[in-house]
Amino acid sequence: MRALFARHALLPDGWQRDVLLEWDAHGDLTRVQAQAAPPLAVPRTDYVLPGMVNLHSHAFQRALGGLTERAGDGPDSFWTWRDLMYRFAARITPEQIEAIAAQLFAECLRHGYTSLCEFHYLQRGPNGETYARPAETAERVAAAGHATGMGLTLLPVLYSHAGFGEQPLRPEQRRFRTGVDDILAIVEALSPLRGGQLEVGAAPHSLRAATIDQVRELAASLPAGRPLHIHIAEQQAEVEQSIKFSSRRPVEYLMEQLSVDERWCLVHATHLNDEEVQALARSGAVAGLCPTTEANLGDGLFPLQSFIAAGGRFGVGSDSHVSQSPVEELRWLEYGQRLLHQRRNVAFTPAQRDVGQYLWQAALRGGAQATGRKVGLLAEGMRADLLVLDGSHPNLDGAQDADVLGRFLFCGNDNLVRDVLCGGRWVVQGGRHVAQDAITQRYRQAMTQLREVSQ
Structure with missing residues (x-):
């Protein structure tokens, strides 16, 4: 489904509750509605952030x-x-x-x-x-x-x-x-x-x-x-x-x-x-x-x-x-x-x-x-780039909206990112990239070939 319901989401004007996010086949957000009723059959999660820019x-x-x-x-x-x-x-x-x-x-x-x-x-x-x-x-x-x-x-x-x-x-x-x-x-x-x-x-x-x-x-x-x-x-x-x-x-x-x-x-x-x-x-x-x-x-x-x-x-x-x-x-x-x-x-x-x-x-x-791209905000017309944090992790246990980013950035070294949507495509699920095995195999081959350079 091209939809997600977040109990807490960081929107341009700050944290909002009960946010329905929808996106199209091109990977653009088409709906970002706070205070929404959770639709049937739409996946639900606790904390959603816009994806960061490197x-x-x-x-x-x-x-x-x-x-x-x-x-x-x-x-x-x-x-x-x-x-x-x-x-x-x-x-x-x-x-x-x-x-x-x-x-x-x-x-x-x-x-x-x-x-x-x-x-x-x-x-x-x-x-x-x-x-x-x-x-x-x-x-x-x-x-x-x-x-x-x-x-x-x-x-x-x-x-x-x-x-x-x-x-x-x-x-x-x-x-x-x-x-x-x-x-x-x-x-x-x-x-x-x-x-x-x-x-x-x-x-x-x-x-x-x-x-x-x-x-x-x-x-x-x-x-x-x-x-x-x-x-x-x-x-x-x-x-x-x-x-x-x-x-x-x-x-x-x-x-x-x-x-x-x-x-x-x-x-x-x-x-x-x-x-x-x-x-x-x-x-x-x-x-x-x-x-x-x-x-x-x-x-x-x-x-x-x-x-x-x-x-x-x-x-x-x-x-x-x-x-x-x-x-x-x-x-x-x-x-x-x-x-x-x-x-x-x-x-x-x-x-x-x-x-x-x-x-x-x-x-x-x-x-x-x-x-130079339409990123950085959870808003209609922007790219559907978002992070789902692991609401079950002890660092986020019972977190109020105002505490989430403080706990995320300044509490421990566990990676709290559970799932990642990028351009409307789920690329990380359960903390693992969906193509990680094939990617790692090619990387190891490349590093084997290059290793002698560092000797």
Whole structure:
């Protein structure tokens, strides 16, 4: 049946009781009615949430999980972590990309992500050659999305240089090499895949990897309304390099040179001064925050408190996939701020003082904007993306509406997501992806082939 009755559901205006949800064959919600009588034969459940958006992903990096946690001879950082990442990137095949992406997407769905933005920069073959189909590897990611049911925004990445000042790419970066024309050709090749479950935007990798003129050209050439994402100000070294090159900090430089607006997502934006915080908030762009990856790489902490006060928009992503759980991203987004400010309950506004509910709904708003898709709300006309929580779990026993998200985000490590509907399709049931066995088998085969790279 294309219907579900929820005793408690988080709607745009907050928690509502006795909510009837219906959707059509295209995966769009056609009815969201609170205070409804439970129809006969319609499945009933206790707690329903809108599915979360994962606004920043490098799917192939799922294969690196746990393999970079050994100290080197000197201080380790993002820059030393890249060495192993490059070794994987040099060897991975399109078939392996698809298998790893499918495993990742199944894990993300199982934990409550129903939309994902794939920041995809593995465009060429191992020796830097162009595939017969220029969008070959992006199409593999799309195939993984279709197989698992994950809603996708594909972001082919513009990657032309190794550093500020048009430094030539290093040999290990040859698979990433693209110019503006390459990206536009890939975007065009992916156009037939666009639909309710898939959007196509683009992503200048960073101001290190693309010149400001290239970024401007790509932004102007991309079809109107399509999302644009960019890595920016992730590490202090990047900020220092930007100042040396342009006499401007990265966000300052981007804002000065381009009209940054609502279709932009500035990923990480970790190291901002007060003026940049205000400028980013005013622009309407989304700050794409990835707390578990930023912690894993030792990047730093985003100035969340001042950004919220300025009315800024944000969402969360799992980036390198050391975690596939939105609960962990949101929990550590808040906990990082508590450690930084040495106080409790940082992420809230005067209008929404419940930290769990504020974090979930704010991340949904920002994440939905970053996808360019109709997601993030349980409302008519939106995609039928929802999570059914396990109302029988002790953490939710007797929970009042106001307590549900606090218990979900800040109580224990059990996964409380029981069932997941994505684009009107039940993809997780009883805490397990419906195609998990086949997905895992292909993933294991890919990892067996790649394992020698990490030795």
